[in-house]
Amino acid sequence: xxxxxIRRTRIAAACLALATAGAIALPAGTAAAAPQGAQAAGxxxxxVVNTKANHGQVQKTExxxxxxxxxxxxxxxxxxxxxxRSDDPGFAAALRKSNAVQSVGASRTKGILATEMDSAVERVxxxxxxxxxxxxxxxxxxxxxxxxxxxxxxxxxxxxRNVVVGVLDSGVDATHEELAANVDPSLSAxxxxxxxxxxxxxxxxxTSDHGTHVAGTIAAAKNGKGIEGIAPNVRIAAVKVVDDxxxxxxxxxxxxxxxxxxxxxxxxxxxxxxxxxxxNCAGDPDQAxxxxxxxxxxxxxxxxxxxxxxxxxxxxxxxxxxxxDTSSPDDTTPVxxxxxxDCLSLPTELPGVVVTTSVGVKGDxxxxxxxxxxxxxxxxxxxxxxxxxxxxxxxxxxxxxxVRGGYAYMQGTSMASPHAAGVAALLASxxxxxxxxxxxxxxxxxxxxxxxxxxxxxxxxxAYKATCEGVTAYNGFYGAGIINAAKAVR
Numbered sequence: 147x148x149x150x151x152i153r154r155t156r157i158a159a160a161c162l163a164l165a166t167a168g169a170i171a172l173p174a175g176t177a178a179a180a181p182q183g184a185q186a187a188g189x190x191x192x193x194v195v196n197t198k199a200n201h202g203q204v205q206k207t208e209x210x211x212x213x214x215x216x217x218x219x220x221x222x223x224x225x226x227x228x229x230x231r232s233d234d235p236g237f238a239a240a241l242r243k244s245n246a247v248q249s250v251g252a253s254r255t256k257g258i259l260a261t262e263m264d265s266a267v268e269r270v271x272x273x274x275x276x277x278x279x280x281x282x283x284x285x286x287x288x289x290x291x292x293x294x295x296x297x298x299x300x301x302x303x304x305x306x307r308n309v310v311v312g313v314l315d316s317g318v319d320a321t322h323e324e325l326a327a328n329v330d331p332s333l334s335a336x337x338x339x340x341x342x343x344x345x346x347x348x349x350x351x352x353t354s355d356h357g358t359h360v361a362g363t364i365a366a367a368k369n370g371k372g373i374e375g376i377a378p379n380v381r382i383a384a385v386k387v388v389d390d391x392x393x394x395x396x397x398x399x400x401x402x403x404x405x406x407x408x409x410x411x412x413x414x415x416x417x418x419x420x421x422x423x424x425x426n427c428a429g430d431p432d433q434a435x436x437x438x439x440x441x442x443x444x445x446x447x448x449x450x451x452x453x454x455x456x457x458x459x460x461x462x463x464x465x466x467x468x469x470x471d472t473s474s475p476d477d478t479t480p481v482x483x484x485x486x487x488d489c490l491s492l493p494t495e496l497p498g499v500v501v502t503t504s505v506g507v508k509g510d511x512x513x514x515x516x517x518x519x520x521x522x523x524x525x526x527x528x529x530x531x532x533x534x535x536x537x538x539x540x541x542x543x544x545x546x547x548x549v550r551g552g553y554a555y556m557q558g559t560s561m562a563s564p565h566a567a568g569v570a571a572l573l574a575s576x577x578x579x580x581x582x583x584x585x586x587x588x589x590x591x592x593x594x595x596x597x598x599x600x601x602x603x604x605x606x607x608x609a610y611k612a613t614c615e616g617v618t619a620y621n622g623f624y625g626a627g628i629i630n631a632a633k634a635v636r
Contacts, residue, residue, distance in 0.1 A: 188235040189257025192219070192340065192397050194439040195241060195250045199226035206246040214240040219397065220341035222404050225442035229340040229397040231258070238432070251435030253396040255422055256477040270546065270553040276370030284373045284553065287546050289507050289536040290363075290527035294565065295632030296376050299572060303635040304368060305377030306575035311364050311567055312414040312452070314402040315357030316392075317350050318384035319550045322358065324366040324373065325382065333383035333409050337401035349386045355549035357384065359556050360417055362548030363564040364571065372553055373546060376568025376631055380575065383411060393421045393477060396436045399493065403443035407450030412574040413585070414447065415567035416456040416493055417560035422475035424461070425468065425489035437490065444496045453574075453582035453589075455500040455567040456493055457528075457559035458516040462610055465495065465518030466622060495521065500570070500586055502526050503623060504562035506534025506543055509596060511612070511623045513604050515559055519615040519622035523586070524593045526565035526629045529557030533604040565629060572634040592634050593627030595619050 193216070197207040204223045211218055216232035226248075234240075241250045273283030282288075291297065310333060317336070320329040336348035343349075351358055361382050366375035385405055387398040399420050406414050420426075420440060426433040444454060458465070461473075468489060472482045494501055500523045504515035511517065512530040531543035540546075544557035566589065573588045574580060580588060598614035598621050614623040 187233040190231060190233045191257065192253045192395060193230045193232065193238060193250055194253050194396050194400070194435050195228040195230055196248045196435055196438045196442075197226045197228065197246055198248070199224060203246060204228060207244070210241060210244045210246050219339065220401065222400065222443070224404065225439075225446050227400060227439045227442055229400070242431070249431070249435040249438055251432030253436060254393075254477055255475040269549065270555065272552045273372055282368070282370060282372060282374045284546060287538050287540045287542065288373055289538050290529070290545050290565065291374070291376070293507065293509070293527050294569070294629050296374070299376075299631035299635045300368065300374075303572060303575055304379035305365070305571055306578070307379060307381060308578065309377070309380040309413075309571050309574045310383055310409075310411045311377070311380055311571050312383040312385050312402075312406045312411040313357055313361045313364070314385045314387045314399070314406070314414055314416050315360050315418070316354035316388035317352065317357050317386040318361045318382060319351055319358045319548070320384065322548050322550070323371050324369070324375075324548050325358070325361055327367055328365045328378070328380065328382050329361070330381045330383055333381070333411070334385065335405055336386040337398045337405065338386060338389050340397040341401055342405050349384045351550060353390045354388060354392065355554065356388065356417070356556075356560065357386070358549050359547040359554065360415055360560065360564040363545065363561065364415065364568040366548055373548065376565065377571040377575065380571045383409070385414075388418065394418045395422075396420050396440055396492075400439050400443040403440075403447040403454070403493070406452045407447035410451045411447075412451065413453045413455060413567050413570045415564045416454060417563045418457070419459060419494060420492040422477040424471050424474045424476070425485050425491055427485060427489035437492065440492045441496055444493050444499065448498050448582050451581055453500065453570055453585045454493065454498065455502060455563055455570060457563040458494065458501050458503045458522060459491060460514045460558050460560075461516050462514050462612055463516040464612065464622070465491065465516055465521040466615070467518070498582060498586065500524065500566055500589060501625070502559060502563040502566040503625065504528025504530070504559045505624070505628060506530030507536040508534045509628060510534060510599065511602065511614075512557070513610040515562070517612060517614070517622045522622055522625035524566055524589060524626055524629050525596065525624040526562040528559050528562030528565075531557060569629045569631050569634045572631055576635050588634075589629065590626035592630050593625070594630050595627040596624040597621070598623060
């Protein structure tokens with residue numbers, strides 16, 4: 147069985163794989179013609195160009211981009227970031243000479259081309275009818291919801307319609323019977339061009355069910371049709387940041403976070419890392435510029451009232467003790483490189499972001515979940531079909547949720563993160579006064595502390611060996627603990 151790519155999705159669906167990566171289709175010759183004397187045309191690339199956040203400086207930067215043979219895709223004056231394209235290999239070097247530009251970096255290593263992606267997942271038959279007691283037909287298989295007390299939470303609250311959760315992902319199927327009532331088209335958009343496009347078709351899923359799966363965990367309706375989400379009465383804003391190749395490039399994410407901040411979402415879910423670098427390092431000028439642009443966008447969203455929730459990753463990597471990266475760049479040919487803790491996974495390791503690790507049905511760290519003392523904020527069910535099998539009718543250790551045309555199982559920190567986002571939505575409903583910092587503190591306070599294991603080597607051969615540092619109240623595997631929806635609505 148094949149699955150889409152999306153790192154925080156780089157292990158969803160059948161065991162090990164959901165990671166969002168790919169390339170957006172654009173016509174050849176999109177970039178402006180290079181000026182006389184410029185180098186021969188290279189691949190068409192996107193660039194993050196950082197300047198001061200004011201109208202005059204941004205306008206000057208736009209003129210400098212044109213003079214260097216590039217085209218402006220989008221300008222975000224609020225944060226001083228301009229997205230540009232050029233096929234001139236000397237474009238970035240030329241711009242770095244401008245006193246209007248603080249930094250500039252290519253956002254990808256592969257030219258902008260069309261690609262395809264097979265997004266098959268293990269589907270589940272749609273129930274014919276609701277049980278006579280009015281419960282959800284597939285509730286028996288939702289071990290994850292029972293694990294965090296969703297059934298008990300729903301006795302008190304289903305969430306508030308005033309709360310909006312942005313699903314920054316591959317699009318959300320707004321026609322799905324579990325989601326149609328909750329997806330808000332007025333707040334939904336695609337960011338795949340580098341700027342927001344609210345056309346209905348633009349933000350609908352095309353090749354990937356990942357975003358629809360995430361949305362179902364957060365807010366699938368309690369309607370007797372199939373499953374139920376954590377906060378079935380909140381609204382979902384579908385913000386498409388995953389292209390048809392499965393990639394989330396920096397310009398997509400920057401657009402998504404600015405959109406969330408402009409529209410004052412309460413929470414966003416980010417089940418991905420920003421491609422093409424698993425970790426971005428300040429010592430590389432391209433990666434440094436990307437770090438600056440994304441950091442500004444995330445901070446803008448936070449100032450707009452948004453709590454950003456992200457997945458820790460599926461590499462079983464200790465984010466607190468970085469040494470090497472062998473998977474980047476993932477849009478061309480990966481090379482092994484030495485890294486340190488100053489190299490960051492984006493947006494996961496940015497200030498204020500809720501970093502969510504994954505657990506299985508036993509409450510233990512999933513074999514694939516990345517972790518790290520001082521990095522993990524909370525833990526949530528993401529599934530572990532290899533070592534933690536639930537006593538359910540399906541005995542499927544993954545997470546059941548919505549996909550186009552029905553339901554399917556996936557696993558990964560991609561699935562853990564929306565559980566945390568859903569509980570955050572319940573907290574925002576219960577505490578409407580709470581801003582993002584207060585919501586983050588509340589999310590950590592309601593979590594059930596979980597101690598480090600004596601050792602972690604589920605295979606017995608070191609294949610998934612990991613070291614948990616910290617104390618019961620706060621450690622590298624579980625952060626402040628496993629989220630608890632029932633506590634969140636008190």
